[in-house]
Amino acid sequence: MTVDPRALRPSAAFSQQVLAEIHRAADQGLYEIRGFGTKRKLPSFDDLVFLGASVSRYPLEGYREKCATDVWLGTRFAKNPIHLKIPITIAGMSFGALGANAKEAIGRACTEIGTSSTTGDGGMTEEERRSSKTLVYQVLPSRYGLNPDDLRRADAIEVVVGQGAKPGGGGMLLGMKITERVAKMRDLPVGIDQRSACRHPDWTGPDDLTIKIQEIREITNWEKPIYVKVGATRTRYDVALAVKAGADVVVVDGMQGGTAATQDVFIEHVGIPTLPAVRLAVEALQELDMHRKVQLIVSGGIRSGADAGKALALGADAVSIGSAAMVALGCNKPVHVEDYHKIGTEPGYCHHCHTGLCPVGVTTQVPELQARLHPEQGAHWLRNYLSVMTLELQTVARACGKSHVHNLEPDDLVALTVEAAAMAGVPLAGTNWIPGRNNY
Amino acid sequence: MITFDLAEASVRDLNQRLHDLPEDTNERAWRVLNPKGAHALAAGLERPIEVLIEGHVGYYCAGMNKEATVIIDGHCGVGVAENMMSGEVRVKGNASQSAGASAHGGLLVIEGDASARCGISMKGVDIVVGGSVGHMSGFMAQTGTLVVCGDAGQSLGDSIYEAKIFVQGKVESLGADCVEKKIGEHHLAKLSRLLARAGIKADPRNFRRYGSARKLYNFHIDHADAY
Numbered sequence: 182m183t184v185d186p187r188a189l190r191p192s193a194a195f196s197q198q199v200l201a202e203i204h205r206a207a208d209q210g211l212y213e214i215r216g217f218g219t220k221r222k223l224p225s226f227d228d229l230v231f232l233g234a235s236v237s238r239y240p241l242e243g244y245r246e247k248c249a250t251d252v253w254l255g256t257r258f259a260k261n262p263i264h265l266k267i268p269i270t271i272a273g274m275s276f277g278a279l280g281a282n283a284k285e286a287i288g289r290a291c292t293e294i295g296t297s298s299t300t301g302d303g304g305m306t307e308e309e310r311r312s313s314k315t316l317v318y319q320v321l322p323s324r325y326g327l328n329p330d331d332l333r334r335a336d337a338i339e340v341v342v343g344q345g346a347k348p349g350g351g352g353m354l355l356g357m358k359i360t361e362r363v364a365k366m367r368d369l370p371v372g373i374d375q376r377s378a379c380r381h382p383d384w385t386g387p388d389d390l391t392i393k394i395q396e397i398r399e400i401t402n403w404e405k406p407i408y409v410k411v412g413a414t415r416t417r418y419d420v421a422l423a424v425k426a427g428a429d430v431v432v433v434d435g436m437q438g439g440t441a442a443t444q445d446v447f448i449e450h451v452g453i454p455t456l457p458a459v460r461l462a463v464e465a466l467q468e469l470d471m472h473r474k475v476q477l478i479v480s481g482g483i484r485s486g487a488d489a490g491k492a493l494a495l496g497a498d499a500v501s502i503g504s505a506a507m508v509a510l511g512c513n514k515p516v517h518v519e520d521y522h523k524i525g526t527e528p529g530y531c532h533h534c535h536t537g538l539c540p541v542g543v544t545t546q547v548p549e550l551q552a553r554l555h556p557e558q559g560a561h562w563l564r565n566y567l568s569v570m571t572l573e574l575q576t577v578a579r580a581c582g583k584s585h586v587h588n589l590e591p592d593d594l595v596a597l598t599v600e601a602a603a604m605a606g607v608p609l610a611g612t613n614w615i616p617g618r619n620n621y
Numbered sequence: 622m623i624t625f626d627l628a629e630a631s632v633r634d635l636n637q638r639l640h641d642l643p644e645d646t647n648e649r650a651w652r653v654l655n656p657k658g659a660h661a662l663a664a665g666l667e668r669p670i671e672v673l674i675e676g677h678v679g680y681y682c683a684g685m686n687k688e689a690t691v692i693i694d695g696h697c698g699v700g701v702a703e704n705m706m707s708g709e710v711r712v713k714g715n716a717s718q719s720a721g722a723s724a725h726g727g728l729l730v731i732e733g734d735a736s737a738r739c740g741i742s743m744k745g746v747d748i749v750v751g752g753s754v755g756h757m758s759g760f761m762a763q764t765g766t767l768v769v770c771g772d773a774g775q776s777l778g779d780s781i782y783e784a785k786i787f788v789q790g791k792v793e794s795l796g797a798d799c800v801e802k803k804i805g806e807h808h809l810a811k812l813s814r815l816l817a818r819a820g821i822k823a824d825p826r827n828f829r830r831y832g833s834a835r836k837l838y839n840f841h842i843d844h845a846d847a848y
Contacts (some may be wrong), residue, residue, distance in 0.1 A: 211840070323742065324704060324722075324723035324742055324744070327704055327723065328685070328704070328706055328725065329665055329667065329685040329687060329704075329706065332685070356838075356839055367763075368725070368744040368745060368763045368764050369763060369782060370782065370783060370838065372838075372839075373782075373838040373839060374838065374839050374840050378742065378761060382703075382719055382722040382723055382738065382741040382742045382760075382761075383680075383681070383699060383700035383703045383718075383719040383722040383723075383741070384699070384700070384719075389680070389699070392660045392661070392679070392680045392681065392699075393680075393681070395660055395661055396660065396661040396664050396680065396681040396684050399632065399633065399636045399661040399664045399665060400636075400661075400664050400665030400684065400685055401665070402636075402637060402640060403633075
């Protein structure tokens, strides 16, 4: 019997992808663990546009009139706040998840362009300290590699409560990436699946966090800015509590944020998008009269100067990029295609950071693969990308008439969808309607 | 001995003074009065000095200690000697939860009891508890040794890696992947040395040893109910 294509009606609930995933789960008995970030469409900065200047406001001359981009972080309590030339920082990514060359490339690029990079689960490597002028040192629940010497030689300290890709979940690094060096830094046996804790071992809740921050400040003689990083969920409360606990800087990571490895169900179904998270964080800071006094860094799906500008316009002091930085280093680039095939994927679809067999040498500990990313070449690519992002950011800021990117404001934005208008708290384009406000 | 009275100066003043000590300091013996439950006392020390704290302390006393010997003549709050790297911390009273959390090295002695999660995520420290420990002690313990002269609460050594746990008294229950193991002569010798260093009298032959079954080191669906 021939198949009549008119009779083939696909199920919306059981799409081809859903069917394939159920078949895979039944076959393998494992939930899907993968890297990268969300793959489904979410309300995002793409749903906002800038209102460039016209008659009612005048723009600044592109390329000629100054549009400053610098930012201070950690001005609340730290004796030595940090000053960055651009408000685009690099998010925490661990040595272990990333290879040493990738970490070094990131450090070099950040140093050259005047921004900060961040350690990750597993501690600080010599390569990244040496190559990074401004390095943020993460204190994570696992405490892998944590030590007071590195705490003191960091430029800022980030207490990680959660991350956007998996708020409520701990770190994960599968056995193939636990090489001898990674294992030694983490005090673990070689080759085990490392599943680190989702909670800190010696504090729970905001009152304890206050004392924890006090301890870190005591150990570092109140010199270093202390960030608190949260995955975006109950953002209004989390930001308010982080401020109450004494943070100098709050980092809010939306659900589009990437990861080296976690369960797909976490990546796609836990947390809220970055778009509403920015607004909630800013409102929390404003309620406490701490907006701009405690700085806000936003991350999760930032890809361009336009994204950065929209986050800043909504009230962030800086943004942070992780996945986009990896892409600049070559992630998903159509080279070494045969090696993408070996791990069962194609350039453009790869989320196989968890396998440790990254074809472009970014998320791998295999020496031959790592050698594909030379630190100087990687630094060149990332520096170029950060320069482009900064130019884009200045372009939209000048178009809105701003002489500093921090002068961007919510009034410079409108939304293209009702959902984005509600989430970001800016009017739907062509209306004065912000769903959820003024009794709408 | 240098006496520092916290009724007259702040924790910040004390810690800064201790941090400022040069490598070749002769100011090696310190006595701290009136701690009154203050937090982060003697945190971040890195010289081989001795600090005697006369009274009870709050959270994170001797946190991240390196080289120093800190003696607490009283009880202590959460996270005593957390992330200690080396040196010795001694609590003459009882300790609250998460004592020695994620500590990498050195010796932590608690002469009384320790509450829940004693030795959580420990990474090489030796911990000797004269009394009993609360639930989830040795949770995700990576390396190092936890010696409990009294009893252990529920879920001892849950998700333990390569750390060794010795318990003289009763164990209420073992956590996931933690099993009783044979105790050999070299274990007895190590235990004997640790008890001697801790100054606690006990016969090593009365202890039982616990460690990892190593069944959860790599995920397998047949072990899913253990996670």
